[in-house]
Amino acid sequence: MELNPKTYEPNIELTEFVIRYWTLDGEKENIPLKNTIVPDGTMKLIFHYGDTYKYHSQNGEITILPKCFLIGQLTKPYVIEPVGVTGSFVVQFKPNGFLPFTSIPMKEMENKAVPLDILFGEEGRKIGNQILNANSTSERIQIIETFLLKKLADKKTIDNIVKSTVETIFNTNGQFSVNVFSKNNNINRRQLARKFSSAIGLSPKQLAKTIRIQKTLKVLLNEEINSLTDLAYENDYFDQAHFIKEFKEFTGLTPKEFFGDSLKMSLIFDKK
Incomplete structure (x- = not known):
């Protein structure tokens, strides 16, 4: 392109x-x-x-x-x-x-x-x-x-707990547990979800899934992959079926379709 x-x-x-x-x-x-x-x-x-x-x-x-x-x-x-x-x-x-x-x-x-x-x-x-x-x-x-x-x-002030959660999600490439974070920061998970929805428009879980698929896409595009199963486990998916389901949810394609026909459809995503 x-x-x-x-x-x-x-x-x-x-x-x-x-x-x-x-x-x-x-x-x-x-x-x-x-x-x-x-x-x-x-x-x-x-x-x-x-x-x-x-x-x-x-x-x-x-x-x-x-x-x-x-x-x-x-x-x-x-x-x-x-x-x-x-x-x-x-x-x-x-x-x-x-x-x-x-x-x-x-x-x-x-x-x-x-x-x-x-x-x-x-x-x-x-x-x-x-x-x-x-x-x-x-x-x-x-x-x-x-x-x-x-x-x-x-300006409206940025909530510090929201800011901290976002930073944690990015720093862990989306491998993030809402329960663990809520417990460690002494905040109710429902309260965190409400703050997130108001400030970002997504739940912490949705943002974590999004960042994880971005990380996975970068690996797929920039590295030689021998096994999709290994890639799924490395990126904290339960199994290959879970990985394929989320991949299609975010890209509209299965991993096999993603690689087919010389990437007939261009994928635009966060390249940083």
């Missing part, structure tokens, strides 16, 4: 919330017919300064995505298709990083593309137009950072 991705670091004042910015550029003929965005536990603001994309729902419906929108937390594969030339600027937030910037409950944005005017009203429309009409990536970064820093003036 010849998409020429480039990544950029955020302003130090935003590193608690934003992982990075990235751009994708490419001609339609160089991009696979369909792309599957694999859940990665993050939310993203997306600005298509090129042509937009179609979204293929699991029930077969096709809709045209907005030029500027937030993609909420994904719990299933999100299949898109380019309409023409790709030119995209993306703001990737940490799992709990978008909370200070929205008044819409996280759960209401799950698996949805939310237009900027719904998120931020007239201000969202203006920012979208400014970024689409900017002449460079550095100009787009300056515009979005000015906007986000202004929003942080009255």
